[in-house]
Structures are given as structure tokens and as C-alpha cells.
Amino acid sequence: MRTILTLLIALLTILTAGAYEYTYTFRETPVSAAIVSLCKDHTDINISFIYKELDSYKTSAIINTDNIYEALRQIIARNPISIIHKDGNYYIEAMQHGRYCYTGRTVDNDTEPIAGATVMLLAQSDSTVITYGITDGEGRFSIPCDREGVIAKVSCLGYIPAYRQSESFSFGRIIMEPLAVQLHTVTIDARNVIRQPDKFIFLPTQRQKNASQTGTDLLDQMAIPQIRVQPGGGVQTSSGRQVAIYIDYIPASDNDLKAMRVSDVRRVEFYEYPSDPRLQGNPFVVNYILTKYEYGGYVKGFNHTNLIHPSSQLLGSVRYQYKNMIYDVMGYGWGHSSSRYGAETIENFRLPQPDGTEESFERRSSTTSSKEVRQQYFAALKATYSSDRIQAATQLNGSINRKPHADRSGAITYSAVDIPAAEYSSTLSDISKFLSYTGYYFFALPHNSSLTFSPAYIYSHTDRSSSYVEEGQAPLFNSAVDNTDELKADIRLSHDFGCYGNLLAFLRTSYENHRTRYHGSANSYDRAKSSRVGAGITYNLTHGGFYGSTGFGWDWDNFQFDEINDHPSSPWFDISLQYSFRNTHSLAMDFHYSTKVPSPSHKSANIIQSTPLMSFTGNPGLMPDKGYDYSVSYNWIPNNNHSLSIFAWGWTVGDRYAFEYLPTPTGILRTIRQPSGAFTQWKAGADGTLKFLDRNLVFMGHIACLMNHNGVPYNVNHSKIEWYARARYYLNNWNFTLTYISPTASAEGYMSGIWERNKSDWYVTVGWANTDWNIRLDLIDFSRWNWRSTLQTMRSRYYDLWQQNYDGTSHALIQLSGTYTFSFGKKVKRDNEPQVSGTASSGILE
Numbered sequence: 001m002r003t004i005l006t007l008l009i010a011l012l013t014i015l016t017a018g019a020y021e022y023t024y025t026f027r028e029t030p031v032s033a034a035i036v037s038l039c040k041d042h043t044d045i046n047i048s049f050i051y052k053e054l055d056s057y058k059t060s061a062i063i064n065t066d067n068i069y070e071a072l073r074q075i076i077a078r079n080p081i082s083i084i085h086k087d088g089n090y091y092i093e094a095m096q097h098g099r100y101c102y103t104g105r106t107v108d109n110d111t112e113p114i115a116g117a118t119v120m121l122l123a124q125s126d127s128t129v130i131t132y133g134i135t136d137g138e139g140r141f142s143i144p145c146d147r148e149g150v151i152a153k154v155s156c157l158g159y160i161p162a163y164r165q166s167e168s169f170s171f172g173r174i175i176m177e178p179l180a181v182q183l184h185t186v187t188i189d190a191r192n193v194i195r196q197p198d199k200f201i202f203l204p205t206q207r208q209k210n211a212s213q214t215g216t217d218l219l220d221q222m223a224i225p226q227i228r229v230q231p232g233g234g235v236q237t238s239s240g241r242q243v244a245i246y247i248d249y250i251p252a253s254d255n256d257l258k259a260m261r262v263s264d265v266r267r268v269e270f271y272e273y274p275s276d277p278r279l280q281g282n283p284f285v286v287n288y289i290l291t292k293y294e295y296g297g298y299v300k301g302f303n304h305t306n307l308i309h310p311s312s313q314l315l316g317s318v319r320y321q322y323k324n325m326i327y328d329v330m331g332y333g334w335g336h337s338s339s340r341y342g343a344e345t346i347e348n349f350r351l352p353q354p355d356g357t358e359e360s361f362e363r364r365s366s367t368t369s370s371k372e373v374r375q376q377y378f379a380a381l382k383a384t385y386s387s388d389r390i391q392a393a394t395q396l397n398g399s400i401n402r403k404p405h406a407d408r409s410g411a412i413t414y415s416a417v418d419i420p421a422a423e424y425s426s427t428l429s430d431i432s433k434f435l436s437y438t439g440y441y442f443f444a445l446p447h448n449s450s451l452t453f454s455p456a457y458i459y460s461h462t463d464r465s466s467s468y469v470e471e472g473q474a475p476l477f478n479s480a481v482d483n484t485d486e487l488k489a490d491i492r493l494s495h496d497f498g499c500y501g502n503l504l505a506f507l508r509t510s511y512e513n514h515r516t517r518y519h520g521s522a523n524s525y526d527r528a529k530s531s532r533v534g535a536g537i538t539y540n541l542t543h544g545g546f547y548g549s550t551g552f553g554w555d556w557d558n559f560q561f562d563e564i565n566d567h568p569s570s571p572w573f574d575i576s577l578q579y580s581f582r583n584t585h586s587l588a589m590d591f592h593y594s595t596k597v598p599s600p601s602h603k604s605a606n607i608i609q610s611t612p613l614m615s616f617t618g619n620p621g622l623m624p625d626k627g628y629d630y631s632v633s634y635n636w637i638p639n640n641n642h643s644l645s646i647f648a649w650g651w652t653v654g655d656r657y658a659f660e661y662l663p664t665p666t667g668i669l670r671t672i673r674q675p676s677g678a679f680t681q682w683k684a685g686a687d688g689t690l691k692f693l694d695r696n697l698v699f700m701g702h703i704a705c706l707m708n709h710n711g712v713p714y715n716v717n718h719s720k721i722e723w724y725a726r727a728r729y730y731l732n733n734w735n736f737t738l739t740y741i742s743p744t745a746s747a748e749g750y751m752s753g754i755w756e757r758n759k760s761d762w763y764v765t766v767g768w769a770n771t772d773w774n775i776r777l778d779l780i781d782f783s784r785w786n787w788r789s790t791l792q793t794m795r796s797r798y799y800d801l802w803q804q805n806y807d808g809t810s811h812a813l814i815q816l817s818g819t820y821t822f823s824f825g826k827k828v829k830r831d832n833e834p835q836v837s838g839t840a841s842s843g844i845l846e
Contacts, residue, residue: 022071023581024063024544026499027196028136031057033499034075035092037543042068049092056101056144057081057094058136063544064583080131080143096131099146104164104171106139106154112292113139114176117156121145124165138388192640195580198540198547200226200270200635205695209265210769211735213302213776213819215247215257215288218265221728223689223700225635225645226270227286231741231761237284238687238702239631239649244282248290250384250393250440251280259317259330261298261821264291272588273549273576275502275540277452277494278391278442281551283574283592293321296825304817309808311336321825326384334376340787341807342367342408348800349613351663361416363613365424367806368410375402389444396437403430412470422471432462448496458486466610473612478520487511501541506553508534514600521609528600529560536572547578555595561603561620568623570595584638590631595624598657602672613667619657622674626654641691648684653750660713661799668799672751677711679750700726706746713796714753720745737765754794754801759784759810772822778815787811 022042026034032054039047045068057079063071072083072090080095102121106114119141120132130150133143152171155161159176194201204222212218220229227243228236233254235243245252247260271285279285297319304313313334320327347363378399385392406428413421436458443451465479492506514528536553551574559566576590604618631649636642658676661668685704691697703723710716724741741761748754762783767776787806794801 021066022063022068024061024071025196025542025580026059026061026063026075027542028058028060029499030055031059031076031079031081034059034061035072037499038071038075046089047072047092048089054081054092054094056142057133060136062583078134080133094144096143096145099144100148100169101142101144102150102152102166102169102171103140103142104152104174106135106141106156106162106174106176108159108176108178113137114156114159115139117141117154117159117176119143120153120155121147122151122153123147124149124151127151193637193643195583195586195637198271198275198542198578200224202268202270204265204268207695207730209262210733210774211730211767212262213258213774213817215245215252215260215262215265216254218262219268219286222268223643223698224268224270225637225643225687225689226272226633228687228702231763235286237647237649238633238645238685239647239683239704241284241629241631241649243284243286244279246279246285246287249276249278249287249391249442251438252288255315255330255332255378258302258315259300260288260290261300261823263821264298265289266291272578273540273574273590275494275504275538275549277450277492277504277506280452280454280490280492281504281506281538283576283590293319293326293825295322296823297321297326298821298823300819300821302817302819304815306808307814307816309338309340309811309813324385324387326382326386328380328382328384330378330380330382332376332378334374336372336374338372338808339370340811341370341372341406342410342787343806344804346802347613349668350798351667352798359416361414361419363412363414365412366410367408370409371405371407373403373405375404376400391440391442393440394437395439397434398436399434401430401432401434403428405429420472422473424468424470426466426468428464428466430462430464432460435459448498450494452492452494453490455489456487458484460484460486468611470612476521476609476611478518478522478608478610480516480518482514482516484515485511485513499543501539504538504540504551506536506538508532512600516604518606518608521615522606524606526604526606527560527562528603529558530597530600531558532556532597534572545580547580548576550575557597557624559597559603561600562605564620566621566623570624570626584636586635588631588633588635592627592629594627596627597624598622602657607669614670615664615667616670617672619672619674622657622672623655625656625674628652628654641695643687643689645687647686648682650680650682652681653679656750658713658751659753661796663798673713676713677715678709679711679747680709681747682707696730698726698728700728708747708755710747710750710753714794716753716755716795718745718747718755733768733770735765735767735769737763737767739763739765748792752794753796754792757791757793759789761810773818773820775818776816778813778817780813780815781810782812784810785812 035047035049039045059075061074061077063074065071069085076083082093082095084091106117108114115135115137117135118132119135121130121143122128123130130147131143131145133141135141150166152164152166153161154174154176156176158179160179162174162176164171164174192203202222202224204218208218208221212221216229216233216235219227219235226238228238230236235245237243247256265288267289269287271279273283274285300317302315315332317330344366350358350360352358378397380395380397382393382395409425411423437456439455441453445451462482468476488510490506490508492504494502494504496502511531516526518524532555534553534555536551538549538551540549554569554571556569572594574592578586578588580586602618603620603622605620607615607617609615629651631647633645633647636644655675656679657672657674659670660673661670683704683706685702687702690699706720706722708718722742722744726737726739728735728737739762743758743760745755745757748756761781764779765776788804789807789810790805792801792803
């Protein structure tokens with residue numbers, strides 16, 4: 001870790017040594033503020049100007065130069081401002097002093113904003129140009145002028161010039177008609193990556209969109225160096241940290257990405273510690289920007305079928321939009337049935353005896369037959385209103401998760417001579433039902449401020465029953481019924497100070513109420529309530545190629561479990577520093593500290609017996625643990641054909657609560673201990689991409705080293721080097737991919753001492769797509785025809801575990817998936833796909 005940090009700092013020093021003297025990045029910054037920023041950094045330069053006179057003009061310049069005059073010219077570019085250099089002094093003056101101010105907005109026939117249009121204010125008498133301005137990214141303009149009764153002439157490449165007579169100081173909305181222009185054949189190789197101080201913007205090619213069935217597929221096709229798409233569809237950073245997904249700045253789920261019309265994606269944005277309040281404070285975010293509809297919409301069907309380990313998934317989505325309103329309906333179903341689940345398990349027990357000795361013996365169990373059935377269903381309804389200053393989304397969800405069968409039978413042997421061999425059978429039935437409401441409401445306020453309100457409510461009902469029967473032992477029957485209410489609400493107020501940064505203040509609240517009734521080896525009724533109120537502020541600053549973000553806040557918790565009440569409170573803190581230079585290099589560092597509230601399912605004092613020798617319980621006295629994570633990364637994206645990302649990341653949990661296995665007169669009791677020894681994980685590695693043959697041939701690679709320390713009660717260290725390689729080739733409507741993933745390993749979680757080892761995988765993928773259809777065939781692990789998958793090991797003072805699991809995750813598989821999509825109507829307005837709101841966790845002890 002220390003070596004990597006040293007190398008990265010040295011690299012930054014070398015690269016910045018040749019940086020330009022004047023390096024700035026301004027984004028819709030007042031010209032006056034931009035000049036002030038330059039003056040503060042270079043006090044030897046004499047610049048004279050009137051602050052208020054230039055405050056109405058904005059600049060979005062990216063400056064990399066050693067010449068002060070050139071830097072000033074770039075700041076005032078395209079604004080009606082003059083600059084005079086005389087006797088070593090620079091005099092900057094607006095052509096009009098701004099007695100009045102004319103405003104308006106330019107749009108096309110589809111009401112899409114026209115950015116970069118020139119707006120000239122002409123005298124009515126002879127049409128001479130008085131002053132002018134340029135429209136911003138939303139098509140708006142605000143032009144100071146000293147005259148009344150002017151004519152506005154709006155011109156832009158590709159549109160017929162438009163004229164408007166002023167009746168007031170607002171021209172309102174100016175609609176420009178398109179102008180067909182015959183162009184000569186040109187070849188343009190534009191950059192598909194745009195680096196801004198607070199984000200990366202990636203522009204997908206038509207080839208990448210055609211080859212993608214879902215939004216997750218598109219991320220994989222684009223080979224974004226900072227993120228990885230897991231085989232199961234999850235999105236993580238290169239170092240393995242979770243990435244929040246948004247569609248047009250509204251939270252989205254994996255099923256939203258499946259329902260997405262991929263051809264509507266205009267660009268993909270990747271943020272690290274973003275300043276945008278709509279992204280709700282998530283440290284890592286992928287945001288899709290979609291094509292907009294005015295009226296009409298689309299219909300999409302998605303199917304994914306596994307032909308060897310049988311499962312089938314079907315999703316349908318319909319969207320209709322009229323003017324500012326969008327209506328979405330989504331339905332989903334998934335089914336799976338298999339007799340291939342099972343495990344070979346070796347358990348070692350070391351039980352102290354009354355005479356001071358210790359009895360050690362081994363218990364072996366193996367599955368001889370099994371039956372498992374799983375089903376999932378949901379429906380989602382969503383309504384979204386979107387205008388220039390308001391975005392409001394309301395969604396209702398209903399879902400059912402069923403596991404009617406998870407049945408096993410097998411044989412058991414003991415090394416202890418006084419315990420005979422036996423056969424066992426077990427059953428598990430589980431059904432969960434969820435109803436949820438999710439709201440998202442964004443308001444753009446005057447004076448560069450905004451307000452975001454995000455409420456959510458989830459109700460869940462879970463009914464679980466299990467049995468375990470072993471020859472020669474008393475049968476075990478357990479059941480639990482849980483009802484949970486979960487309520488969350490966040491409110492965020494943001495203000496943009498231009499070149500002086502952005503300040504965000506927020507208040508977030510959460511409340512959970514779990515009611516759980518147990519029958520069987522434990523008979524009780526548990527009530528658990530928890531609430532959290534958190535307040536904090538975040539400040540972000542952009543200066544040239546530098547972007548910094550820091551935040552601080554406090555969380556107040558209230559826990560009530562039956563008769564036990566706790567009221568802890570704790571701070572949180574984070575800081576992120578990013579620096580980009582030469583438009584191809586960027587370096588980022590971050591640190592975050594926070595606490596995590598324990599799940600109510602871990603606070604139960606009930607003792608549940610799962611086998612004759614194993615029971616488990618919770619700990620009503622659990623308190624929030626402390627989490628520290630930190631990372632450093634370097635990205636190099638010189639062009640569309642090459643990219644490199646180097647990263648190092650660490651995560652430490654202090655005051656953690658961890659499973660502990662303790663001896664009892666009847667065997668082992670798994671309880672939860674706090675505090676336990678620290679859990680620390682480090683990961684360092686690199687990702688790279690190479691593209692050849694006009695980017696039809698793409699090579700991608702990843703290599704990383706994972707190191708893990710699991711403290712008391714386990715006191716164990718692990719490490720693993722993992723890598724993957726991928727080659728992809730595009731040929732007209734076809735695409736072909738070959739992927740190899742090395743064996744991987746990871747901790748089951750920071751509470752557990754289990755270390756999991758996964759087998760290697762290789763994939764051959766063939767895809768074909770046209771305008772409406774996308775069909776894909778995956779051949780996976782065809783050299784492996786056994787059902788062995790994850791190997792789990794754990795060692796503690798009184799209990800050890802070795803378990804070889806069996807399922808279809810590492811067996812040879814044939815997967816067939818397809819989508820059919822058609823659209824109707826006219827594209828102009830904002831798309832926000834419906835999402836499946838998160839389900840609430842039950843309070844059932846596990």
C-alpha cells in the first residue's frame with residue numbers, strides 16, 4: 001500500500017512539473033468570478049474591471065496556456081467584452097453597461113434546447129448590432145443592454161435565423177426552424193470521453209448500443225476503465241466498491257436497466273463524490289442520460305433463459321408520455337427449479353468437559369438428494385413530471401419472493417465412536433411480500449439554489465418455516481412470521497457559489513419497526529424499533545483541473561428492542577480530492593468515515609436450534625460499528641483506443657460485531673460478539689483497454705491483489721491475486737466475445753470468519769442485433785461438467801468448518817437471451833425509467 005502511494009505521488013509530481021502556468025476549468029461561471037480567481041493565483045498581474053458589469057456574463061472555458069493574454073481571451077470568449085493591454089495592464093470592459101437585461105430561451109421544433117446559439121440585439125432604426133450573447137446548455141440567454149425596444153436576431157448552424165421584436169425585457173421561448181444544409185463528406189474521430197472536474201462523460205457509439213440488451217450490457221461494451229460489470233450484472237468500481245445507478249438523475253435498479261431502451265442512451269456519466277444534490281450523496285455514481293420524448297413512448301420485452309440449470313426470466317415494460325408527464329408500467333417474473341443444490345460439509349467440534357479436558361470430534365454430512373424452487377414477481381407503476389425547474393417522480397411497487405421448496409436429504413457420520421451414523425432430511429419454505437412507495441422531488445430555486453426531497457416507505461411480510469430431522473435425534477421445527485415497516489426521508493438544500501464552490505446541507509431520517517413471532521425451538525414475540533436522524537453539510541470546489549469535496553455530519557440513533565433502549569450518536573466525515581491535467585490524466589484520492597446501524601435480525605435474544613449440535617442467537621446490546629474506507633486511483637485516457645486505470649483501496653471496520661462460536665452442554669452456540677478485532681481489507685490493481693481495427697477489435701484486462709485481515713475471534717489473514725482478460729470483435733450486426741476470469745476468493749462478510757473460494761470461468765458470447773431485436777447466446781464453462789462451486793472454510797477456537805457447495809454457478813451452461821423493442825411517437829422529453837424499489841429486510845433472526 002505504501003509503495004503504491006509513493007509511486008502515484010511521484011507520478012503526479014512528474015506529470016504536473018510540465019503543467020501550464022494558467023490551468024483552469026470554468027463551468028457556467030460568472031466572468032467576473034473567473035477573473036477574480038485568476039487574479040488571486042497570480043498577484044503580479046494587473047487587471048482592471050468593474051465586477052458587477054461582468055457578473056451577468058458566464059464562461060465555460062477550459063484553459064491550458066502559459067500566456068496571460070490568451071487566458072483572458074479564453075475567459076471572455078464569445079461574450080461582448082473587450083480587453084485592452086496597455087503598459088503592462090489589462091483593461092476589461094463590457095460593451096454594454098447593463099441598464100437593462102434581456103432574457104429568453106431558444107428551442108427547436110421538438111422543444112429541445114439549442115445551446116451555443118448567437119443572440120444579437122439590434123437597433124430598431126437601422127438594425128446595427130448593439131450587443132450580443134451566447135445561449136447556455138439549456139438554451140437560455142441573459143444579455144445586459146443600455147437600450148429599450150430592440151430586435152433579437154438568433155442564429156445557429158443548422159437553423160433558420162429567427163427575429164423577435166421586444167415587447168418587454170423577456171423574449172420568452174424562441175422556436176427555431178431547422179435548416180437543411182448539404183455537407184461534403186467528412187470523417188470525424190471525436191473523443192468518446194469528456195473529462196470534467198467532477199465527472200467523466202462517456203459517449204456510447206451506435207455499435208456499442210446495438211450490441212447491448214440492457215443498460216448494464218452497455219457499460220460492459222463501453223469498457224469504462226473506472227468500473228467493472230460483474231458476471232451477475234452488478235456494477236462496481238475497479239477496486240470492488242459499490243456504484244449507485246441513476247437514470248436521468250433518478251435512482252434506478254438492475255431491473256430498470258433491463259427495461260431501458262438502450263438506443264435512447266445519449267451519454268453515460270461517472271461521478272466520484274459528486275456535488276450534484278440529485279445524486280443523494282452517493283460516493284460513486286453512474287448516471288445515464290436518455291433521449292427525451294414529447295409524446296409516445298416505447299414497449300420492450302426481455303427474456304433470459306438458462307437451458308441446463310433451468311431458470312427463466314421475463315420482463316415487460318411500457319412507457320407513454322404526453323407533454324411533461326411520463327407514465328411507466330413494468331412487470332417481471334422469474335422462476336427456477338433444480339435438484340442440483342447441496343453440500344459436502346466437515347465440521348470440527350472442540351467441546352470443554354467438566355473435568356477440564358476437551359472432547360474433539362468431526363461431523364461429516366453430504367447431500368444425496370435435493371429439491372429447490374424459487375419464484376419472484378413484481379409490478380411497478382410510475383408517474384414522472386419534468387419541466388425546466390421541477391422534476392417529480394412517484395412510484396408504487398408490489399413484489400413477491402417465494403421459495404416454496406429448499407429441501408435436502410443426505411447422510412451424516414461422526415468420528416466419535418459413541419455417535420452412530422445417520423441420515424437426515426431438512427426443509428425450508430419462505431415467502432416474502434412487499435409493498436412500497438418511492439418519491440423523488442427536485443426543485444430548482446432562484447439564485448443558483450435547489451431543493452431535493454426523497455421520501456420512501458416499504459411494508460414487508462415474511463413467513464418462514466423449516467424442519468430438520470436426523471435419525472436418533474429429536475426433530476427440530478421452527479417457524480417465524482415478521483411484519484416490517486420502513487420509512488425514510490431525505491431533504492437536501494444546495495447553493496452554487498460559482499467559482500467559490502457549492503454548498504449542500506441536508507437532513508436524513510429513517511425509521512424501522514419489526515414485529516417478529518417465533519415458534520418451535522424458540523417461542524417468543526420480538527418488537528424492534530430503530531430510528532436515525534442525521535444532519536450534515538458538504539462543500540465542493542472546482543479550480544482549474546482540481547476538484548475537491550468534503551463533508552461532515554452527525555447521526556443520532558435510537559434503538560428499542562423489547563425492554564432495551566439505546567441512544568448512541570456518532571459523527572461522519574469524508575473528503576475527496578481529484579486532479580486532472582493535460583485532458584488525459586487524472587488522479588483521485590478519498591477517505592470516508594461513518595457508522596453502520598446493526599440489523600434488527602442480529603439483536604434478537606432468541607436461541608434457534610438448526611441441527612442437534614448447532615444453535616444461533618443474536619445480541620440485543622449491539623451498537624453501531626465504525627467504518628473507514630480510503631482509496632487512491634490514477635486514470636489515463638489519451639484517446640478513444642487506449643485507457644489505463646490504476647487503483648488501491650482499503651477498508652477497515654472498528655468496534656465491529658462478529659459471529660463467535662461458543663461451546664454449550666449440547667454443542668455450539670453461534671452468538672454475536674462486540675467489540676471484536678478489526679476487519680481490514682486492501683485491494684490494489686490495474687485495468688486496461690486496447691482497441692484496434694477502427695475499434696472493431698477490443699481487448700480488456702484486469703489484475704488485482706486482494707489482502708484481508710480478520711481479527712478476533714478469528715485472527716486470520718488471507719490474500720489472493722485475481723485477473724481476467726476479454727477480447728471482443730464487432731462484425732456488422734454481429735458481435736463475438738471471449739472472456740476468461742481467474743479463480744477468485746473473498747470474505748463472506750465482515751461479521752463472518754468464512755473465506756470463500758470461487759472457480760475460474762470462461763465465456764463465449766455470440767450476439768446479433770438489428771433495430772428492434774437483440775439476441776445473444778452464451779456458452780459458459782463448457783470444459784466443466786461437475787456441480788461443485790464455492791468452497792467455504794472457517795476456523796475458530798471451538799468450531800471449524802469446511803464446506804464444498806454444489807449448484808449451477810460453475811457448471812457448463814447455455815444461456816439464451818433476447819429483447820424486442822419498438823418505439824412510437826416523437827422524441828423530445830426526458831426519460832426516467834421505472835425502478836423496483838428496495839425491499840425491506842425482515843427482523844427474523846438468521
